[in-house]
Amino acid sequence: AQSVTQPDIHITVSEGASLELRCNYSYGATPYLFWYVQSPGQGLQLLLKYFSGDTLVQGIKGFEAEFKRSQSSFNLRKPSVHWSDAAEYFCAVEGDSGYALNFGKGTSLLVTP
Amino acid sequence: GAGVSQTPSNKVTEKGKYVELRCDPISGHTALYWYRQSLGQGPEFLIYFQGTGAADDSGLPNDRFFAVRPEGSVSTLKIQRTERGDSAVYLCASSLGMGQDYNEQFFGPGTRLTVL
Numbered sequence: 131a132q133s134v135t136q137p138d139i140h141i142t143v144s145e146g147a148s149l150e151l152r153c154n155y156s157y158g159a160t161p162y163l164f165w166y167v168q169s170p171g172q173g174l175q176l177l178l179k180y181f182s183g184d185t186l187v188q189g190i191k192g193f194e195a196e197f198k199r200s201q202s203s204f205n206l207r208k209p210s211v212h213w214s215d216a217a218e219y220f221c222a223v224e225g226d227s228g229y230a231l232n233f234g235k236g237t238s239l240l241v242t243p
Numbered sequence: 244g245a246g247v248s249q250t251p252s253n254k255v256t257e258k259g260k261y262v263e264l265r266c267d268p269i270s271g272h273t274a275l276y277w278y279r280q281s282l283g284q285g286p287e288f289l290i291y292f293q294g295t296g297a298a299d300d301s302g303l304p305n306d307r308f309f310a311v312r313p314e315g316s317v318s319t320l321k322i323q324r325t326e327r328g329d330s331a332v333y334l335c336a337s338s339l340g341m342g343q344d345y346n347e348q349f350f351g352p353g354t355r356l357t358v359l
Contacts, residue, residue, distance in 0.1 A: 134285075166350075173247065173350035174286070174334070220285050227299060229274065229338075229346060233285030 132157045132225035136234035143211050144242050151206040151237050153221030162224035163204045164231065165195055169217045177219075180204060191215070216241045245269070247351035249335050255357045256325055264320040264354045268337030275318050276348060277310055278334040286334050292318060293340075325358045332356070 133156045143149050155161055162181050166174040178189025185197040195206045204221060218238050222231040248267040256262050268275050274293055278286035288302040295315045312318040322329055332355050336348040
C-alpha cells in the first residue's frame, strides 16, 4: 500500500530564512506526488505536483520540490520564507487507484519575525 | 470562478443523531471526492464519484456512512447514528476527471463535525 511519512510535526523558521520540509513515500511504481498547504479556515491548496520528467518541480508562491527516487523523497523547499507562509503542509501520493490521495500527517510551519 | 463550497461550515450534534453534509463542486467537474481529517492527521480518503455513481467507496469506515450525488453535481455525505469518534473535518474535493491533466483535486474549506 502507498504511504507518506512527514518526519517533522512542527518546524519553526525565521522570516527570510530558507525552508525545507521533508516527505518520504512508499510506493512500488513511479509515484504521482503532491504538496498541499492548508491555512486556518481555508481549504487545501495545491502547491505543486510531480508526475514524471524533470525531478525538480516549481510550484506556486515560490515553492519547489525535488523528487529523489533513490531516497524515496519529495522534499519541499523555499529559499526565503515569508510570514504568510505559516500554515500546515501536507505531502500526498496518488496510488494505484489513480485518484485517491494518501496524505502524510502534515508539518506545521511557524514563522518568527 | 467559484471554488468548491461546503455547508454547513460547522455542525454540532448529539451522539446517535443523523447528519447530512453538503458539497457543491466546481461547475463542470465530473469527479468528486470526500475525505475525513481527524485532529492532527492528514486527510483520509472516503469515497470517489465519477458522475452520479460512487466508483469507489472503500474508504467509508462502516455502513453508518453513505454518500450520494444524484445529478452528478452536488453531493451529500450522510452519517447515521453518529458517534463521538465521527468528530472530524469532512473535506470535499472535485476535479475535471482522471489522468495527469485532469485530476488536480480542488478542495473545499470543509465541514467541522462535532459529536457530543
